[in-house]
Structure formats: C-alpha cells, structure tokens
Amino acid sequence: MALIITNLTKKYNTQKPALTDYSININKGVLGLLGPNGAGKSTLMKIIATISKPSSGTLLLDGADIVQKPDTIRKVLGYLPQDFGVYPNLNAYEFLEYIAAMKGIGGKRLRQRIDLLLEGVNLTADAKRPIGTYSGGMKQRIGIAQALLNDPKVLIFDEPTVGLDPEERMRFRQLISDLAHDCIIILSSHIVSDIETIADEVAIMQDGKLITHAPQYDIIKQAEGRxxxxxxxxxxxxxxxxxxxxxxxxxxxxxxxxxxxxxxxxxxxxxxxxxxxxxxxxxxxxxxxx
Ligand SMILES: Nc1ncnc2c1ncn2[C@@H]1O[C@H](COP(=O)(O)OP(=O)(O)O)[C@@H](O)[C@H]1O
Ligand SMILES: [Mg+2]
Known part of the structure; x- marks a missing residue:
C-alpha cells in the first residue's frame, strides 16, 4: 500500500497557502507528522481523508486518484479529526453503532468488533455511560475507537494524544503498534515526544512545506555535532x-x-x-x- 502525493497546494481564502507544492511518498508503517501550529498538518490530513479538496496537485493511493475517486480511500480509511465532536447523549456502544451504520458496517461480528475496540481503548467499564459525562481523555479514546471500526488500511490521527494522560498514551502506543503491520498510519503532533516513541518515519513540516521526511534515526543524524x-x-x-x-x-x-x-x-x-x-x-x- 502506498500513497503518493505530488505538488499539493491548498489555498483557503487567504494570501498565504496552507500547503505549498507539497510532495511526499507514504508507505506502510507509522509516519509522524511534526510541525508547529499552523504548519499545515490538519490541512494535509483533511485532504488525504477527502474532507477537503486540494487547489492543485495529485494524490494516488496504489495508483488510484483519490481526488477524482474519493471512495477508493474512504472504503479503507479511519480518521480521527483534530476537533472530534461527539454526541453527548449516546453511550459508547450506541455511538460506535451509529458510526458503524454511517460507514455501512454491520453484520454479526459488529458487536464483537465494538467490544474488542472498547477493550483496546480501555472504555469497557464506561461503555454504558453517556459520552457527555466523559473526561477529555475518554472522549479522545472513543474517537480513536471509531476510527478503527472498519478495520482500516489507512489511518489518520490528527493530534491523537491531546488530553491523554501518560498511561493512556502508553496504551495508545500499544494499540498503534498492534495495528501497524499492514497499514499506513499517519499521526500528527506539535509535541516531539508524542511522535518519538511511535513513529517509524518522521516528516517535519513548517509553513505549509515539507522540510524533511526520513526514518527517525536519519532525522536525528542531521543534528549530530550541532x-x-x-x-x-x-x-x-x-x-x-x-x-x-x-x-x-x-x-x-x-x-x-x-x-x-x-x-x-x-x-x-x-x-x-x-x-x-x-x-x-x-x-x-x-x-x-x-
Ligand atoms: N478553514 C480554513 N480557512 C482558512 N484558513 C485556514 C483554514 N484551516 C486552516 N487554515 C490556515 O491554514 C494554515 C494551516 O493550518 P492547519 O492545517 O490547521 O495547521 P496545523 O494543523 O499544522 O496547525 C494556518 O495558517 C491556518 O490558519
Ligand atoms: Mg492541526
């Protein structure tokens, strides 16, 4: 599985583009997108998730153009947006069933899948409580679970560790490494330590541009002796x-x-x-x- 992004530019109604001539090849494994606020991380992720359209450029998933044919990626996509809204009156079960229905997932194994995911994000004990009563970290965890409902092959998590305490972070890391085998996983953060322990490769962004993209080890090497x-x-x-x-x-x-x-x-x-x-x-x- 490979996602090839070429000369991607995104202009909102502002002078400065959010992304400028951005090219990157993403292969399976965990990619950490690192950059200060405003670098364009969320914009890039929204375009990959086909929530937003590029102004120009191409995005090919295994050769298929996802701007022309968004369904090719939507079928295999799990996405946690940065501002993840939840339905306060639904409990965790009901919420995941609702998302499953929206994604067209059903059948006998759905219940089992939901149980497994709730276990994975440590929400089994709270699954019958309305989400409105959850803490920030718990909401984030239900967001992670919904992204995983359809057994995705491309996973996009926008600032997933915001609001998680150290133990929840560890659990998240574990979850990601369990998933990482056959998927493309893209995580963003403006906090280096969030990416450090999870990502195989790191892409550093600034001002809508890609500064570098390499295995972690090679990125660190660039600062050696400095x-x-x-x-x-x-x-x-x-x-x-x-x-x-x-x-x-x-x-x-x-x-x-x-x-x-x-x-x-x-x-x-x-x-x-x-x-x-x-x-x-x-x-x-x-x-x-x-
Ligand atoms: N919907 C929007 N309309 C106009 N400008 C936007 C919009 N979303 C993001 N931007 C601008 O695009 C730039 C990149 O933002 P964003 O992709 O959210 O960066 P990051 O996720 O790295 O913090 C910022 O300058 C931001 O203000
Ligand atoms: Mg962002």
Missing part, C-alpha cells in the same frame, strides 16, 4: 540567548545548564558536544528553515 551544553552564571543567560539558539535550560545549584544549537567552530567556552535527540533535530531543522 548540539552543545554549557554551564552559565544565571545573569549571563539573556546575553547568551542573543548569540545562540537555546533549546533548553535547567537550574544546576547556583548556575544554569543550557542546551543550544551551534557549529563546532562557534561554541561558548567550556561547552561540551552532546548526543542529539529528535527534539533537538526538530528544533535545529525548523530553526534553520524558519
């Missing part, structure tokens, strides 16, 4: 920030430990070179292009 740490007197931090791109700071007794981006021949005295993380690479790459 990340440093130094201990500073607290009152020199502001001046330091004028000179270097600071990633992170942490108090260390009466001084401050600063993690920053630079080049080997332009480091502050007594700096040490440190191993880059995905977070470092993300900030390095978006800083470089910003």
């Amino acid at each position: 990340i440093f740490e130094v201990l500073l007197e607290t009152n020199t931090l502001n001046q330091f920030k004028n000179q270097y791109k600071v990633i992170d700071t942490a108090r260390q007794s009466d001084r401050i430990k600063v993690r920053y981006i630079s080049t080997k021949d332009n480091v502050a005295p007594e700096s040490i070179s440190v191993t880059a993380t995905l977070e470092d690479a993300y900030l390095f790459l978006t800083h470089k292009n910003g």
